[in-house]
Amino acid sequence: MISTSTDIKPFDVGAIRKEFPVLERKVKGKDLVYFDNAATAQKPQVVIDALVNYYHQYNANIHRGIHSLAEEATAAFEATRDTVKEFINARYREEIIFTRGVTEGVNLVAATYGRQNIKEGDEIIISGMEHHSNIVPWQMLCLEKKAKLKIIPVDDNGELMMSEFQKLISPKTKLVSIVHASNSLGTINPVKEIIDIAHQYNIVVLVDGAQSSVHLDIDVQDMDCDFFVLSSHKIYGPTGVGVLYGKKELLEEMPPYMGGGEMIKEVTFDKTTYNELPYKFEAGTPNIADTVAFKAALDFVNEVGKDNIRKHEEMLTKYAMDKLLKIDGVRLIGTAKHKTSVVSFIVEGMHPQDMGILLDNYGIAVRTGHHCCQPLMNRFEIPGTVRASFAMYNTKEEVDELVKGVEKAIKLLK
Amino acid sequence: MSRYLDMTIQRVIIKFKSKYFERGMNVVQTIQETEDEIAEEFALFDNWEDKYEYIIDLGKKLQPLDSKFKVEENKIKGCQSQVWLVADESDGRIYFKADSDAVIVRGLVSMLIRVLSGHTSQEILDAKLEFIDKIGMKNHLAQTRSNGLLSMVKQMKNYALAYKMKEQLNG
Numbered sequence: 256m257i258s259t260s261t262d263i264k265p266f267d268v269g270a271i272r273k274e275f276p277v278l279e280r281k282v283k284g285k286d287l288v289y290f291d292n293a294a295t296a297q298k299p300q301v302v303i304d305a306l307v308n309y310y311h312q313y314n315a316n317i318h319r320g321i322h323s324l325a326e327e328a329t330a331a332f333e334a335t336r337d338t339v340k341e342f343i344n345a346r347y348r349e350e351i352i353f354t355r356g357v358t359e360g361v362n363l364v365a366a367t368y369g370r371q372n373i374k375e376g377d378e379i380i381i382s383g384m385e386h387h388s389n390i391v392p393w394q395m396l397c398l399e400k401k402a403k404l405k406i407i408p409v410d411d412n413g414e415l416m417m418s419e420f421q422k423l424i425s426p427k428t429k430l431v432s433i434v435h436a437s438n439s440l441g442t443i444n445p446v447k448e449i450i451d452i453a454h455q456y457n458i459v460v461l462v463d464g465a466q467s468s469v470h471l472d473i474d475v476q477d478m479d480c481d482f483f484v485l486s487s488h489k490i491y492g493p494t495g496v497g498v499l500y501g502k503k504e505l506l507e508e509m510p511p512y513m514g515g516g517e518m519i520k521e522v523t524f525d526k527t528t529y530n531e532l533p534y535k536f537e538a539g540t541p542n543i544a545d546t547v548a549f550k551a552a553l554d555f556v557n558e559v560g561k562d563n564i565r566k567h568e569e570m571l572t573k574y575a576m577d578k579l580l581k582i583d584g585v586r587l588i589g590t591a592k593h594k595t596s597v598v599s600f601i602v603e604g605m606h607p608q609d610m611g612i613l614l615d616n617y618g619i620a621v622r623t624g625h626h627c628c629q630p631l632m633n634r635f636e637i638p639g640t641v642r643a644s645f646a647m648y649n650t651k652e653e654v655d656e657l658v659k660g661v662e663k664a665i666k667l668l669k
Numbered sequence: 670m671s672r673y674l675d676m677t678i679q680r681v682i683i684k685f686k687s688k689y690f691e692r693g694m695n696v697v698q699t700i701q702e703t704e705d706e707i708a709e710e711f712a713l714f715d716n717w718e719d720k721y722e723y724i725i726d727l728g729k730k731l732q733p734l735d736s737k738f739k740v741e742e743n744k745i746k747g748c749q750s751q752v753w754l755v756a757d758e759s760d761g762r763i764y765f766k767a768d769s770d771a772v773i774v775r776g777l778v779s780m781l782i783r784v785l786s787g788h789t790s791q792e793i794l795d796a797k798l799e800f801i802d803k804i805g806m807k808n809h810l811a812q813t814r815s816n817g818l819l820s821m822v823k824q825m826k827n828y829a830l831a832y833k834m835k836e837q838l839n840g
Contacts, residue, residue, distance in 0.1 A: 283717070606771035608749040609725075612809075613773075616717050624749040638770060639749060667722055668772060 266563040272648045274299040274555075285618030288653045293438050293466060293597055293644035294622050296491045298552070305551035306493060309544045316540055318517065332543055335550040336533070339498050342553050343464075343483060344474040347503050349532040353541055356497035357465040358388040360484030361432070363499055363536065364461055365392035367509040368482075369430070372459075375401040378427040380420070380458075382444070383409040383634055384437045387627040389463045393432060403427070409634055413440040413589035420449065424456055431460045435467035439626035439642060440589025441572075441597030443467065450479050459505070465489060469646075470568065470595045472561055475500050491646075492552030493545035499536070506532050513538040564647045568596035571645040571654060578658045584665065588640045596645035599626075602661070605668050607639045613664035614641070619657055700792055703784045704800035711804035720805070721773065728775030731782075734768035745820045750774050752821045756828040762787050763832055765825060777801075777809055777818055785825055790836065793829035798822065 272278050275297045280287050289297060309331065315324035317332050336351045345351060354360045369392075373379065379393050383406050397404045405423045408416045431453045436443045450460045461482035464473060468485040475483050482505070487496035501509075511518055511529055515538035520528040529535045556564070575598045579585050584603040601607060611623030624639040625632045632639055643657055698706075714720040738755050745752040750771035757764045765786040769775045784800065785793050801807055809818055 606750060608771045609773045611749075613721065616721070663718075667718065667725060 266559070266567055268567065268648065268650055271559065272650075274301070275648050276300060276303070278648060282618040282620070283616055288617075288619040288656050290643040290645065290649065290653070290657060291620045291622050292646035292649075293489070293595075293642065295488045295494065296469065296646050297648070298493070299491055299555050301551045301555050302492060302548050305548040306544055309547045314544070317543055318534075328543060328547070331547040331550070332541070335546050335553075338550045338553045342473065342557075343468070343485070343498075343500055344476055345500055346476055350500055350503050350506065352499040352501065352506070352533045352536045353546055354484075354497040354499050355495055355542070356486040356488070357463060357484045358497075360482075360497055360499035361389055361461065361463065362392045363512045364432075364482050364484075364501070365396045367512050367536075368459070368501075368505065369393075369396045370399075371508075371510060373397075373400045373402050373429055376427055377402040377429045378405055378423075378425060379403070380405045380407060380423050380428060380431045380433075382407040382415055382433055384413065384415070384440060384442060384444075384628065384631050385432075385434050386438055386463070386465065387629070388465075389432055389434060390630070402429075406630075407433075409631065412591050413437065413442045414591045415442075415444055417445065417448070421452065424452070424458070426456075428453075428456065428458050431458055432463065433460065434463040434465075436464075436470065436595045436597075437589065437628075437631075438466050438597070439628045439631060439640065440591065440599055441466075441594040441644075442589055442591035443471070443593040443595060446480065447478055454479065466595055466597075469556070470561070470565055481505055487545065487549040487552065490549075490552055490556060492549040495542050496545045496549050503532065506536070511535050511538070515539045517541075559647060567647060568645050568649075571649055571651065572596045572598060574651055575643060575645070575654045575657065578654065579661065582658070582661060582665070585661070588635055588637065597642060598644070599640040599642045601637055601640050602665060602668075605665070607641045609668055610641045610661070610664050613667060614657070614660045617656070617660040617663070619660050621657070697787055700784055700788055700796045704796075704798070704803075707780055707784070707800045708803040717805075724776030724780075724806075725772050726776070727779045728769075728772040728777075731768070731775050731779040732766070734766055738766070739768065745824055752778060752818065754821055754824055756825070758832050761789055761836070763790060763793060763829060765828075767821065774809075774818060777806060778821065781822065781825065790829040790833035794826060794833065796826075 277297050278287060278289065313324045313327040315328040317325065317329040336348050339351045340348045354363060373396060379397060379402060381389060381393060381404065393404055396402065407420045407423060410416050431449060433444060433446060433449055435446050446462050453460045459481045462478065462480040464483050464485040466489065467473065469490045481502050483500040485498050488494040518530050518535050518538040520530050572594065576587060579598065579600055580587060586601050586603065588599045588601060602610060607623040611621055614621055622642045626642060711720060714723065734753050739753050743753045743755050745754055750769055752767060752769045752774060754765065754767045765782050767778045767782060769778055785796060
């Protein structure tokens with residue numbers, strides 16, 4: 256429907272930047288330097304076009320209408336499901352459930368699989384570097400079921416202490432929910448190893464792919480995770496769309512999450528039979544427009560090539576870490592061997608928020624604070640960090656701007 | 670540099686005024702007058718860096734709150750930085766002391782204290798605090814800033830309201 260008219264091979268950051276209209280804008284009179292990609296990535300023109308085109312040309316409710324617009328909308332919506340299936344290499348298209356995002360995906364599993372399978376005294380294992388969205392739903396479930404939450408500790412480099420993981424497993428352990436790549440440190444966790452170990456004890460594993468999906472090649476079959484969640488907006492797609500992948504046999508056994516339209520087969524006042532997968536978990540009119548446009552984002556990423564993106568981001572990450580470390584007083588938080596393009600740091604004696612306010616005035620968008628990872632910040636005994644996270648459109652020159660900004664901010668704050 | 674000297678002189682004058690006030694001489698200026706005074710001070714700055722340098726300086730100079738006051742019940746939790754606020758009442762006037770773990774917020778807190786502290790509950794409740802907008806710092810009171818500053822302003826007004834109600838009950 257929309258042609259992706261990008262001519263950006265071999266990797267040409269200048270050409271890529273032209274695809275992202277927002278990068279042309281000024282902030283406080285300066286060229287925008289957008290380094291908050293781990294919070295949300297900017298959108299290429301093809302995604303914006305796909306979104307607008309949907310509303311211009313074929314807005315209709317999906318799956319039930321028999322008119323042409325409904326058919327076109329349904330086809331576009333379902334095409335995204337197929338693209339997601341390929342993107343994460345799922346076995347079946349019905350294993351792809353659309354959600355509002357990672358948070359909803361985790362909550363869905365906790366409220367359905369969790370409620371059905373976690374009993375009093377059972378144990379759930381998460382890690383010390385989880386985002387609040389992969390802590391709170393399990394805490395709520397544990398509270399309800401009188402189950403126990405156990406935490407894999409994190410070492411000084413920001414890596415999981417895998418030897419401790421083994422020790423945490425007990426016959427009571429029923430589920431492991433683990434972040435693939437940390438949003439605040441960038442650490443890439445050895446999820447395959449975790450899954451292998453867990454499966455030896457018949458423990459189900461959910462992998463939080465919020466940060467990993469945009470950087471790493473995702474193969475849920477090879478990984479052998481039971482559940483995998485991701486968000487569109489971190490992969491250059493629209494906000495408000497996410498994906499829950501689940502192994503078909505698990506999804507089939509799970510009770511529905513929400514009741515309503517779309518998820519039913521037959522409703523009488525006595526009894527309702529539920530629709531089949533994936534619709535059983537997609538009650539109500541979904542976020543059609545954003546889901547449709549999400550496909551354009553995935554196509555775009557595929558076209559640029561994750562390998563190319565990764566190489567570019569790795570170069571930027573290394574460059575930024577080297578340069579920042581040369582500044583007196585800078586301490587990097589999260590120095591794992593395997594990292595996504597996240598550089599988290601603090602400056603001795605300075606509050607991350609002060610740094611963030613001043614950097615904003617230099618036109619540099621970074622994230623400051625605890626990054627929704629308060630337990631992790633407590634572990635490092637810091638109130639938060641300054642986090643720069645890089646995407647395919649960022650440049651070395653922008654990193655230079657950040658370094659200059661940090662130096663100037665330090666002078667002001669001293 | 671001379672601009673900086675100006676500021677210093679201004680601050681000396683302010684200190685002088687507050688000393689007068691402490692001696693019980695009724696020359697305390699109105700909230701509006703202090704607001705105008707701050708707006709005038711900031712009008713001297715022609716770039717944002719000087720402005721922030723001044724706020725950071727105010728932050729550093731703000732008398733730290735005694736650690737015994739830095740307790741949970743005085744804490745106004747922001748998402749990123751914390752603010753502690755205590756209020757005292759004497760002779761019908763309310764006095765504020767506050768602190769923060771981030772220095773820019775401390776600077777802003779220091780200005781709020783300068784404007785509101787030492788006034789009656791009604792005066793505090795009526796305060797428009799338009800100077801924050803005038804000096805270009807309104808964004809720090811936005812919800813997104815999550816620095817507890819907006820909650821601090823609300824809390825200052827809440828204290829004023831509480832004292833006013835107490836006065837009415839006693840009166």
